[in-house]
Amino acid sequence: xxxxxIWIIFPSLVAVILLFLQNRERLVAILATITAxxxxxxxxxxxxxxxxxxxxxxxxxxxxxxxxxxxxxxxxADRPSLIVIYLVAAxxxxxxxxxxxxxxxxxxxxxxxxxxxAAIAIEPFLFAAVLIEIAxxxxxxxxxxxxxxxxxxxxxxxxxxxxxxPFILISGxxxxxxxxxxxxPEFVAIATxxxxxxxxxxxxxxxxHTWIPMLTEESHPxxxxxxxxxxxxxxxxFGLGFLDRFVWLKDSPSTGLLLQVVGVVMILTAGIWAAVExxxxxxxxxxxxxxxxxxxxxxxxxxxxxxxxxxxLFIAGLLPRGLSLxxxxxxxxxxxxxxxxxxxxxxxxxxxxxxxxxxxIILALFCLAGMPxxxxxxxxxxxxxxxxxxxxxxxxxxIIGSLGLIVAGIRILTAIVAGERESENxxxxxxxxxxxxxxxxxxxxxxxxxxxxxxxxxxxxPAAFTxxxxxx
Amino acid sequence: MIPEFLILPIVILAFxxxxxxxxxxxxxxxxxILALQYVAVVFLVSSSWPIETAAVKLVAGWMACAVMxxxxxxxxSNRINxxxxxxxxxxxxxxxxxxxxxxxxTGGARLVLWLPEISVEQAYGSMxxxxxxxxxxxxxxxxxxxxxxxxxxxxxxxxxxxALESSILIAGLLALVTLGLAIICAYLLTAxxxxxxx
Numbered sequence: 091x092x093x094x095x096i097w098i099i100f101p102s103l104v105a106v107i108l109l110f111l112q113n114r115e116r117l118v119a120i121l122a123t124i125t126a127x128x129x130x131x132x133x134x135x136x137x138x139x140x141x142x143x144x145x146x147x148x149x150x151x152x153x154x155x156x157x158x159x160x161x162x163x164x165x166x167a168d169r170p171s172l173i174v175i176y177l178v179a180a181x182x183x184x185x186x187x188x189x190x191x192x193x194x195x196x197x198x199x200x201x202x203x204x205x206x207x208a209a210i211a212i213e214p215f216l217f218a219a220v221l222i223e224i225a226x227x228x229x230x231x232x233x234x235x236x237x238x239x240x241x242x243x244x245x246x247x248x249x250x251x252x253x254x255x256p257f258i259l260i261s262g263x264x265x266x267x268x269x270x271x272x273x274x275p276e277f278v279a280i281a282t283x284x285x286x287x288x289x290x291x292x293x294x295x296x297x298x299h300t301w302i303p304m305l306t307e308e309s310h311p312x313x314x315x316x317x318x319x320x321x322x323x324x325x326x327x328f329g330l331g332f333l334d335r336f337v338w339l340k341d342s343p344s345t346g347l348l349l350q351v352v353g354v355v356m357i358l359t360a361g362i363w364a365a366v367e368x369x370x371x372x373x374x375x376x377x378x379x380x381x382x383x384x385x386x387x388x389x390x391x392x393x394x395x396x397x398x399x400x401x402x403l404f405i406a407g408l409l410p411r412g413l414s415l416x417x418x419x420x421x422x423x424x425x426x427x428x429x430x431x432x433x434x435x436x437x438x439x440x441x442x443x444x445x446x447x448x449x450x451i452i453l454a455l456f457c458l459a460g461m462p463x464x465x466x467x468x469x470x471x472x473x474x475x476x477x478x479x480x481x482x483x484x485x486x487x488x489i490i491g492s493l494g495l496i497v498a499g500i501r502i503l504t505a506i507v508a509g510e511r512e513s514e515n516x517x518x519x520x521x522x523x524x525x526x527x528x529x530x531x532x533x534x535x536x537x538x539x540x541x542x543x544x545x546x547x548x549x550x551x552p553a554a555f556t557x558x559x560x561x562x
Numbered sequence: 563m564i565p566e567f568l569i570l571p572i573v574i575l576a577f578x579x580x581x582x583x584x585x586x587x588x589x590x591x592x593x594x595i596l597a598l599q600y601v602a603v604v605f606l607v608s609s610s611w612p613i614e615t616a617a618v619k620l621v622a623g624w625m626a627c628a629v630m631x632x633x634x635x636x637x638x639s640n641r642i643n644x645x646x647x648x649x650x651x652x653x654x655x656x657x658x659x660x661x662x663x664x665x666x667x668t669g670g671a672r673l674v675l676w677l678p679e680i681s682v683e684q685a686y687g688s689m690x691x692x693x694x695x696x697x698x699x700x701x702x703x704x705x706x707x708x709x710x711x712x713x714x715x716x717x718x719x720x721x722x723x724x725a726l727e728s729s730i731l732i733a734g735l736l737a738l739v740t741l742g743l744a745i746i747c748a749y750l751l752t753a754x755x756x757x758x759x760x
Contacts, residue, residue, distance in 0.1 A: 158731035220735040227742040231749055240705045240750040248746065249699055252712050252739075256719035263726045264676070280676055 093164035094155030098208045105201035112193045119186045122196045126180035133172035161213045178412050179203045182316050188523050189312035189423035192235035202228050206324040215331045216262035219255045226251040229317050233309045243304025250291045257288030292325050296355045299379050306375035315419030318378045319412055340393050349390030356383030358487045361494025370432040373498050374418055377458040381411045384473050391476040403472045406548045410465035417530035418454035421447045434505045441506040446519050448506045450527045457534050459495035465537035564605050569683045576602040576687045580694035580714055581659040585652045589634050597627045603717045606687040610725040622737035626744035633748030662693040680725040691718030709747035
């Protein structure tokens with residue numbers, strides 16, 4: 091038995107089987123949810139030993155899988171990431187029958203989850219860039235489903251991710267030449283520039299962010315939100331791997347500064363564009379860019395100040411992002427077919443007919459903007475405070491960016507409650523949808539009121555696995 | 563290893579194929595040229611790898627071409643070709659290709675200083691393909707053309723990376739990416755029709 095078999099090969103096989111069953115959408119969603127949930131639970135409960143005892147059998151267990159002379163290692167340190175990734179996947183697949191994305195979404199989504207897990211585990215870690223690219227290729231069929239012309243957003247997404255991979259592989263090779271310390275300054279500058287461009291392309295950092303709003307506008311909100319959540323998480327973990335391996339890069343004052351400035355630019359531009367945007371899906375895209383900007387600032391602060399608190403803020407920030415995106419994507423998906431278009435002009439007066447959907451959109455946006463009393467607030471406040479301590483003059487721009495997203499939320503709120511709807515309410519909100527959305531609201535508010543609860547949980551998570559001892 | 567006298571013609575072949583891809587409007591010509599481009603890639607990669615390993619690039623590239631041919635032959639040519647280009651556009655693209663080639667020529671010379679593992683010919687070949695591939699991507703938003711551009715950029719990168727990394731795993735994964743791009747191209751072009759049929 092092998093950890094790679096459990097968390098990579100097994101879900102990949104299930105994904106292939108589900109592809110053949112794709113016409114039975116509900117069954118596929120149930121099977122994928124169960125698979126992902128079981129894998130998340132196994133990441134919590136499976137003992138970190140060299141043997142697993144099942145009743146009378148003793149099964150040898152290893153955390154390393156050899157493939158063509160290279161290793162895929164899923165050690166104790168990777169367990170928190172496995173829990174997060176498979177839990178997100180389980181929640182997403184579980185609600186998919188309500189959102190009704192393309193029927194390829196669930197099988198390919200499970201396959202992508204397995205591929206991205208392999209990306210976290212592969213050694214040398216640089217090869218992760220190629221696995222991420224393969225995951226991107228696998229996502230195209232559900233982002234541009236049959237019957238639709240390939241949109242510019244999908245093509246730009248494919249282009250940027252594909253071009254990003256070579257930049258990272260080449261820069262990674264150059265970096266291994268000066269693992270201990272930087273050598274020739276010109277050489278270091280070139281390698282760093284290539285690395286920055288590579289990550290900027292893959293993480294949709296300004297000015298390579300344009301594909302996000304285009305993609306959210308063209309594709310189904312639910313499947314797009316899944317990609318916009320899971321891909322940046324894995325790419326960020328991959329990026330942190332770079333910083334952890336090349337200590338001189340982490341210690342360089344310009345690294346932290348660069349991440350902070352880029353983060354601020356992302357927040358400001360996303361906030362301004364969101365404030366004037368008319369399409370709800372595109373607003374969701376800008377909200378994701380804004381949240382990734384906050385993550386970059388948190389990483390920049392963690393690198394610049396050697397303070398683990400900001401690293402925790404970065405990891406903890408993924409939970410509110412996932413929740414808000416999930417709630418918003420589900421609400422937007424539910425609006426498809428109930429309104430003509432996902433434009434502000436087309437949602438006038440829907441608050442009366444679809445109160446749960448309407449409230450969900452507003453709450454999710456306010457949470458992503460970092461509004462007080464919501465899950466995103468304590469973490470974003472921590473990031474802004476940290477930035478103010480270092481560069482008070484630019485932290486103002488972060489607040490302006492967040493205000494931009496709040497303005498977008500207020501514009502949507504005004505349209506929802508103020509206008510009069512012309513058409514009749516033909517499809518009321520299903521009860522199960524209301525339950526899912528209400529659970530989402532509850533969590534968004536609870537995590538905002540009791541942030542210490544989950545921050546403490548995140549702090550304890552890595553320790554829970556390392557205390558037991560190494561696998562081999 | 564390839565004979566010394568063949569190296570320069572192969573670099574020129576890489577430039578010519580990438581330039582023709584930029585101006586050709588017929589998908590049959592484009593795919594034939596792409597297949598020819600992979601021959602140049604294999605010869606340049608074989609400077610770093612044994613020819614039997616380098617042949618993986620050729621197999622993957624030709625399979626990608628075959629996948630695209632199978633998908634495209636059933637489609638109406640207007641959906642793929644987008645009509646004949648005016649002569650002014652062809653001239654414009656050729657001028658751009660020459661400029662990109664000159665850029666690659668100067669960039670290749672610098673590249674050898676930063677990455678001493680690669681030979682000058684490999685540097686020129688890879689930079690030409692990367693520069694012209696990026697140029698191709700900048701001039702189109704048609705799925706077929708975008709994938710041609712991406713495959714060209716990727717071929718240039720593979721020449722470069724073969725000199726730096728000889729792992730079989732990475733060779734296999736990159737071959738998978740090449741094939742994956744071709745499959746995605748076929749999917750994006752035919753998806754519209756698939757739904758119409760169903």
